[in-house]
Amino acid sequence: MNRQQIAGTLAEVATLLELRGDNPFRVRAYANAARIVESLQEDLATLAAENRLTEIKGIGTDLAAKIAEMLTTDRLRFHDELKASFPPGLLDLLRIPGFGPKKTKAVYDQLQVDSLEKLEAACQAGRVAKLAGFGEKSQQKILEGIALLRQFSGRHHYHTAVAAAEPVLEALRSHDGVIRCSVAGSLRRCRETIGDVDFLVSAKPVDAPGIIADFVGMAGVRAVSAQGETKASVVLAGGIQADLRVVSDEQFAFALNYFTGSKEHNIAMRSRALKLKNLSLNEYGFSPAAEKEKSAKELGSSIPCRTEEEIYAALDLEYVPPELREDMGELAGTLPQLIVKENLRGVFHVHSTWSDGVESIEAMANAARDLGLEYIGISDHSKGQRQANGLDETRLRQQAVEVKKLNAKFANQDFRIFFGTEVDILPDGTLDFDDATLAQCDFVIAAVHSSFTLPVDAQTERICRALANPKVTMLAHPTGRLLLEREGYAVNMPEVIAAAAEHRKIIEINAHPYRLDMDWRLWKRAKELGVKCSINSDAHSIEDYQYLAIGAAIARKGWLEKNDVINCLPLKEIEKVLKRG
């Protein structure tokens, strides 16, 4: 077990002991030990090996033995036994916001409630309100808490979390006591899904309680899970959990860096600080490695840093943009000049009413032009997509005529509609249109929309065969995943990437927030092999164009630069590229 897991187990022991009605001093000893281990700077395994665990303040012989047991056996028998002594469903009650061990014990002892379902039923029957210390109001709160729990037990799509975070950030920013504020965590790193939203604020100590009070009382807050003097956790509308931490302005950069993560990036930063400068680094600042972790918290950072730039500079590093902080080599050498969404000059993979879009081609074109783009690539579905009103050969020819007419209208406006298709890749790797039909297109996007359950080798071969087709320009959403809904189909992506490189095909980042496919983790390798990216909106409506910003964020996570992304090319150049084939 690592430090974090050991701390978590100790905290759970404290909760379970309290639930059992154990001696409060014993409960507190475990809770304290969890906190101590959590913030410990020294390496637990080293301390244990040198028999020095008891030197940690608050860790006696009994706790030291338990920590040693977790270090060597990866479990704690005492914890296992405690857990086994309760009905498994009982522990779920602890996840209800505001429902701690005391309340859990009360409903268990007095009403034999040992699961969320039973608690819900007891509340609905009015039995919980009658218990001492509960009442009608708290019964209602429990029901709301259970409903929320069901909703927020999962993760959330990036765009949902952004939408939930924006008003909160705005409210925090407008608060008088707030000096600086930011989102942190996975949201700042632009991960494709978000567990909880992390907010960080700097303020004077006197202002912290007021900021916390305003945060938990905000209009969008549905429930308060925890509230302290400098931090709080709430559930926002839509069931998204959010944490707020308030720190001093001197600590802000360090806290921002720490709580932005990722955990793996933090670990790499810490070990670099130690190796290079003999300094320990945490959310409070730098301190001489020989001293206990407390020193930065209490004495201030031994190298003061106002900004994250200064922290990286102190470690002889260039600034690492949050999207790259995933421990994928970002501390090892020169960083790319990452693409920004303003670099995008046009957009491919646009649908219209000809298949399953909701706007005409002309409306989609005008909207793109209003956004400052110079071209769109219309690519409606092919005939295999009957439920999406896919086009057959005849309708495709008619659509080509319409696009030609529209382009005549746009001729003097430095704007162009490229004519394409999102053609199905059939199970054997051939395409839904023959070469002669595809020849009238300016570009061709090949996509898998069926036979998701092929064995991995067959699926890979199918896609690679499509990529070998000279008529194909780019590959759509390579794994077909729908984030938080459905896994992608089994496919050997390194082989697909190699095939794209060999046949000089583009791979898309499908910017739809449910897809974000091809995954950011694969782009570094693809780029090394020379594969180009197209950030595609997959727009079925005008609003969907906004997904381009998410696509650009994912491209940044994939280390991509402007030159790696073909729709950063201006109209005149993309015309040449498409003509060359």
Ligand code: DGT
């Ligand atoms: P999420 O919420 O699951 O989408 O992912 P994050 O990255 O936002 O994770 P979260 O909210 O648990 O914590 C926020 C950041 O705090 C995380 O990215 C890094 C930092 N952090 C949390 N726990 C640890 C830890 O045990 N060690 C280190 N080094 N950093 C941590």
Ligand code: CA
């Ligand atoms: Ca988070």
Ligand code: CA
């Ligand atoms: Ca968090």
